[in-house]
Amino acid sequence: MRSDATTTSATRAERLDRLPFTREHGRLVVGSGLGWALDAMDVGLISFVMAALAVQWSLTPTELSWIGSIGFVGMALGATLGGLLADRIGRRQVFALTLLVFGVATGAAALAWSVASLLVFRFLIGLGLGAELPVASTLVSEYAPARVRGRVVVALEAFWAVGWLLAALIGYLVVPGSDDGWRWALALGAVPALYAVVVRRGLPESVRFLELRGRTDEAEAAVRRFESAAGVDPVPSAPARPTPAPRPGALWAVGSRRRTAALWAVWFGINFAYYGAFIWLPTLLVASGFSLVRSFGFTLLITLAQLPGYAAAALLIERWGRRPTLVVFLLGSAAGAGLFAVAAGDTAVLVTGMVLSFFNLGAWGAVYAVTPEVYPTALRATGAGAAAGFGRLASIAAPLCVPPLLTAGGNGLVFGTFAAFFVVAALAACLLPERRGQSLETPVG
Template sequence: MSFVSSRTESWPYASYHRRLFLIGGLGYAFDAMDTAVLAFILPVLRSLWSLSSAQTGVLGSVAYIGFFFGALGAGLLGDVFGRRRVMMYALAIYAAASLASAWSTSWSMFLVLRIIAGIGTGAESAIIAPYLAEFVAKRYRGTFVGALTGFFSFGFVAAAALGYFVVRSCAEGWRVVLIITALPVGMLLWWRRSLDESPRWLESRGRHAEARAIIAKIESTFDQRTPSSDTAAEAAAASGKDLGRPSLNVLLQGLWHGRQARVTTMAWLMWLSLTFSYYLFFTWIPGLLMQKGMGITQSFGYSFIIYLAQIPGYFSAALLNEKIGRKGTIVLYMTMGTAFALAMAFAHDHQAILLAGACLSFAMNGAYAGVYAYTAEIFPTAIRAIGAGSSSAVGRIGAISAPLLVGLLYPVLGFGGVFAMTTVVLAAGVCAVILLGPQTTGLSLEAISAEEGSP
């Protein structure tokens, strides 16, 4: 066990971790709020700019085009330049572009700005979990990351509230909402300046002196003493040299080295399945409810209740991450999601749609609490960011295609056909995790890497 690993695994859950939890969680909340509010803006923009169903679907997908490049870029740059720097730049890009989009005067202008904002949001979302997971011990890592991603639910609920109370309140309500979602990010950007670079990443790059300095700084904030470190590990750390920056080719090869190839395949399929289904549902649900005969007030009200179901979904799964393991949690919640998507396909009256939709929201968000924690563990430190970033990027292919497919296929398949498609995709994801996914519960990050064949 390395010096950083031995120290980190001895740490209690302290005020330092609670601060990380809040800073990272707020980032997820703002990301989700900015993304989710688009679902409430789309019906307004469709009418305002006389958009076709296909054009509306393109607007629903463009942010995820940005997500794809942002997540992939964050993965590559996070392993080369460090997690903290990437996260800071990502947040700044997202805030600036999101704020600018409030002054859009045409479909094309809004399209471009949402792509740029999506680059920042995608990078931010991809880097937070693997970055912060490197600061916590194995005994609470699953709950920590699972609960961290639970902040997504607060962002979605806030977006639904903004949609219900602000978007429909006046003709320019959609612009006001975009300003509201972007401005608080400035505060978070200022707050994050105090964050430390990951000592695990520094150690993986041979920058042992910097890693040891951060470890000492963090431990000085604890109320209790941690066990003394191993002198042999300290000596090995002190003698290390800076390994320099790895090449892109080395990072990508690491994803497909030995048994890691199976893990990478599983992660990509898991993210693709869940993200496709998730954004098919949440991007279009207000619009689909309106096309089922609901008025805008009833549609937004139902959407608000459906979004509220995310909160118990995330946090119940965060607790199960340690009790039944990340793999078990993902399989359980994705299986429930498959069943509820099928129920949604056969729901006809408004009350049945509301119940099935709330249950589907609960299940898919619970699955994400497991997925984020799992993805942050199954890749070695040297390629953790590119592993998580590439998985998230592949998932964004699902996010890009889902709104487009709904826009094109809803006139042919109808409401039931859309959710029948969701059922099949979720079931495929469950099979991938069951057949290919490793167990990670109770293991340090280094132990997991050793089992899967670290590059």
Template sequence: MSTTPPSQPVTPDLRAARGEQSAEDGAFGWFRALGPQGRRAFGGAFGGYALDSYDYFTLPLSMVALAAYFGLDSGQTGLFTTVTLVVSAIGGAVAGVIADRVGRVRALMLTVVVYAVFTVACGFAPNYETLLVFRALQGLGFGGEWAVGAVLVAEYASARHRGRTLGAVQSSWAAGWALAAVVYTLVFSFAGEDLAWRIMFWTGALPALLVVWVRRRVHDAPAATAAREQSPRRGSFAAIFRPGKEGAPGLLRTTLFACLLSTGVQGGYYTLATWVPTYLKTERGLSVVGTGGYLTFLISGAFLGYLTGGHLTDVLGRRRNIWLFALLSAVCVLAYANIPHGAGTLLLVLGFPLGFCMSAIFSGFGSYLSELYPAEVRGTGQGFAYNTGRAVGAVFPTLVGFLADSWGVGGALVFGAAGYGIAALALLGLPETRGKELA
């Protein structure tokens, strides 16, 4: 009789005990762990979110030119952002339901087409009212893309690396922002402002190329497809608001606190994203090229912040990572808004930690929200929570716009810091989910 002991499953922990390496080890182990299909899903989500970012920033970067062209005050220009973000809540919630009912990839393609079409339409707007309507409709696609792409990749990612994998997807926002800043610098340097803002919106047609690739190469995770087909309650708004009963926990508490968390973080972020370019030009007197230089530091910090935050959310946990960067982001906002005039070098240098912190806090969102909801309502829950935060958080940049005439843009930016305080409080009602397996 053989005395050979039965074989033992080789887990990552066992490999570590033996001193062995697995395919998931190393700096890019998170990427190898996705597998061929997962890597293509990552590429689709990364590209979609980068172009989502590009199309979003065509407006803030063109804000000064738009205000001059249509004769707008600060409140009217701030309303552009508010309308975009409020309507994005509707788009995000609807896209989440579509993702749960017909699949992540189909929903992803739909959102990309919608935000691309209406970004281009903005370039043809003859007046302020028409531009406001087109920007609102652009928000329908803008709101859904991130939530759908994040769920798609989360369901391929391993529990061990889900935070850094989704953090890498999130970093594409900085890539799209950087591309928009480069195009802005070129377009506004070689074209008059009356035409340049239109050209910026017309370049929003780029995402159409991505849709063709996604349709051919990207597929939903098999486990997610099986869960969708087996569940009769998939994509249900009622399910994410169902209170808990004895022996059957509900999702109402999770949804409420997730919305509050998203509101705080995005209220702070969109205040900065919307008003920093205007702040640099109107209160700091920077030229187009000068503003681009300052934004380079801000965007570089944002890109590294996404990657670092993604790593830390796996190491520290979802809640600790958000708490840490909520505090640091609030400190950076207050410091940035109160730099004395004439301290140009300090303004430049502080842009890097500002971009780093306000982006690192987002890195855990994709993994955290995906882990808070079961498969049959994962898209619905994540889409609703994230985009409700966008809609309510949209009050912050509008408030800054209306106060800018009396307080100055720099003074009004303090409301961004208040948003991060709200986010920190919201975490008291949510559990830690690091290491959770997704069915």
């Protein structure tokens, strides 16, 4: 092997940070990202299922709102509990468990026989899904070299667009095909249950977590696995001391409370606007006079704009930094929502919807990149999970708010409200710390 370091000792975190991006990093991103994509597919599918059930089951706007929101009740609880568990039993264990929970529940939802049964299954789906997302981003961020960490996490988040695109394709091709099309669509969402087995066996546990728990032999083996992939000789590691699991109240301790408040505000604003818009989008288009198939086709095209949004965020997040990238994409999202609010005609609806999709998903990439960097290792998954859990409260409220907003002011008021939430999130993002190029062990300023 070649060596690009001196023989002096280095911490395992420093050894990981010095590495180039290797095939092992690629396997970690793809392995985590496939689970992420399957999650997105499930969340995206419900918007198409809602549009179909509105016709087949003659559902009221209130019933549709609860179908859209109940999964986020589970996500709020799952994100909070998942983060706490990940800081206690490990990132990989929780990741695999959550994939299993929401995969099995999604398959069961395909057999739903009433609104009530569908609500129960959607809650269980959300429980698994909510725990998975912050845990996966934490795991990837703890392995990514510091100089490209933001870009790697945005690449992970880009798998969300792949999953949502799959949902749009299934919605377009499968859901309108028959009265049972929505059931077949949900049955496809059961794939994560099988993928959980792959995750459990193939992904490494976080080195930083292993060190905190005193499992130094496992931590050393994991670091050497990545060093071997880079062709780098290992160097002696400084001993790591086990650290007790933190109490959740540490998020609001002196020195943490400002960034916790800012992070929660960002998560709340982006969740409210994103899920309010995209969960209801196919149904709103149908209500505006589009056929079911045409509505799904427009949603598919709008979804495609997510991919270049992620690519732009991945490029800029290591050039501009996390904070400016997040602020710009949130303000771009506000502009897209505002333009969609006044759009008239098919072309205007499509173009402004794509603008909203481009900036909104770029903002999601940036927020997932910055979130694990806000807290130290012992509190990282707990903090990320708590922020995501608080944000899910907004995703519960947003679908429920759409019907009264529609009644009060139509699509203009609905998307004008979403634009305002994006602006609030952008203002809060200005208060987050900038960690571009810094080690996760560097104290947060």
